[in-house]
Amino acid sequence: MTGSRPTVAGATVTYGARHASCLAVVARMVEEGVDTVLIVDNGSVPAAAAALDAAAAQSGGRITVKRMPRNEGSAPAFAAAIAGACDADTEYVWLLDDDNLAQPGALDRLLAADRALRDEGVALTAAAPLRAPEADARTIAHVVATETARESPREAISFAGVEAGLYARRLLERLGVRRPRARSRGTDLAYAPYGGLLARAEVLRALGLPRADFVLYGDDLEYTSRIVARGGRIGHVRDAVVVDPRGERWMPPGFEVRAMFLSTSPALLYYFLRNRLHRELGTGRRWSIPRAGNAALFFALCAGCAIVTRRWSKLPIIRRAVGDAVAGRLGRQVEI
Known part of the structure; x- marks a missing residue:
């Protein structure tokens, strides 16, 4: 300076x-x-x-x-x-x-x-x-490389972080059919x-x-x-x-929908999901064909993850978080 x-x-x-x-x-x-x-x-x-x-x-x-x-x-x-x-x-x-x-x-x-x-x-x-x-x-070099390596879900069409097109592109990348699309540097x-x-x-x-x-x-x-x-x-x-030390995570890393079912705090899961979805619905068109399709995919993934993890208790929390986000019910709905 x-x-x-x-x-x-x-x-x-x-x-x-x-x-x-x-x-x-x-x-x-x-x-x-x-x-x-x-x-x-x-x-x-x-x-x-x-x-x-x-x-x-x-x-x-x-x-x-x-x-x-x-x-x-x-x-x-x-x-x-x-x-x-x-x-x-x-x-x-x-x-x-x-x-x-x-x-x-x-x-x-x-x-x-x-x-x-x-x-x-x-x-x-x-x-x-x-x-x-x-x-x-x-x-530090690893963090920089990770942050610029791959694209993120587009909030204008995603639903709770789920975007079908992004999943398809990532699959094609793993199969070697498509080159990874880097984030803007x-x-x-x-x-x-x-x-x-x-x-x-x-x-x-x-x-x-x-x-x-x-x-x-x-x-x-x-x-x-x-x-x-x-x-x-x-x-x-x-x-x-x-x-920014990560410490013990309440939600493990990895595929996010599955991680929700493996999370350890119902309150944190509720606010994390509700607020994310509320923010997405305020970006772009609230409802569009891509958004509706991604919502259907999200619920299908939730059903599959509930079966795989056997964490059925997470379903009511997820359902409430989604319902409150769609209805615009914010505030302290769950004790922390």
């Missing part, structure tokens, strides 16, 4: 007994040069809440804790984090999850990338880092997660707040997609790395 450095407020959300990782994230933010940090305590246990308060008391006003009455879900908590950070009289807001460790130089690279977008005459801008489970070069994103996102406070104010009625999952994608929908750009800064 050249010239005077802009002011940056960091913001993160934590809950449960995750104070140790949260405070490590805060310490790394301070090392990177943020001016203030807002921690939204989204239902921490008493010992964790006390540790957060102690860190704030010892920070000389640099760290502030905002306490939610209970675990309200990530959407309301990040809405509070964004609102609070934007009120801090700062030029930029840097959002991180409570286990995201920014690697040295990440903030400066994000700031430089956002400035470059602004210099191109773009009004609404944001910069998102590369998120990798580890910081070593091989892992450009540096712009259509949307981005909160973890590591940097944006000017005035951009966030223009976007408003995230939709609290999403409760969990998808609120970050819906929120950041507003930037692109309004003619802005989200730069993907691959040399700004944030370590």
Whole structure:
């Protein structure tokens, strides 16, 4: 960065007994040069809440804790984090999850990338880092290769992530009949997660707040997609790395419909599926022949996965999530 450095407020959300990782994230933010940090305590246990308060008391006003009455879900908590950070009289807001460790130089690279977008005459801008489970070069290279290797479902016609045409193309690729279609290797994103996102406070104010009625999952994608929908750009800064440890997954990797039946949390499954489908139905035509066909395929895949996994208890959860998404019933429908 050249010239005077802009002011940056960091913001993160934590809950449960995750104070140790949260405070490590805060310490790394301070090392990177943020001016203030807002921690939204989204239902921490008493010992964790006390540790957060102690860190704030010892920070000389640099760290502030905002306490939610209970675990309200990530959407309301990040809405509070964004609102609070934007009120801090700062030029930029840097959002991180409570286990995201920014690697040295990440903030400066994000700031430089956002400035470059602004210099191109773009009004609404944001910069998102590369998120990798580890910081070593091989892992980072693998993440970059994976992100650019294959196309994703088209939300304008997909149903719960299912797109028949994409499955057909992948089958032809495996058979060697068709060459893989790589994603665009450009540096712009259509949307981005909160973890590591940097944006000017005035951009966030223009976007408003995230939709609290999403409760969990998808609120970050819906929120950041507003930037692109309004003619802005989200730069993907691959040399700004944030370590995002995967930890123990509630839904295993692999074929997603099958993974839903192998998932370990009914509440997380409900919000994940409901919000994803709600977002898809708001993209393109709500119902079209391709969308209806993909919906039929999704339900057929669910039936097959229920038989294979024998996890029949997942069917009512999936049915409720789909029904609520189609009916537009958002909000806290299932306890978390």
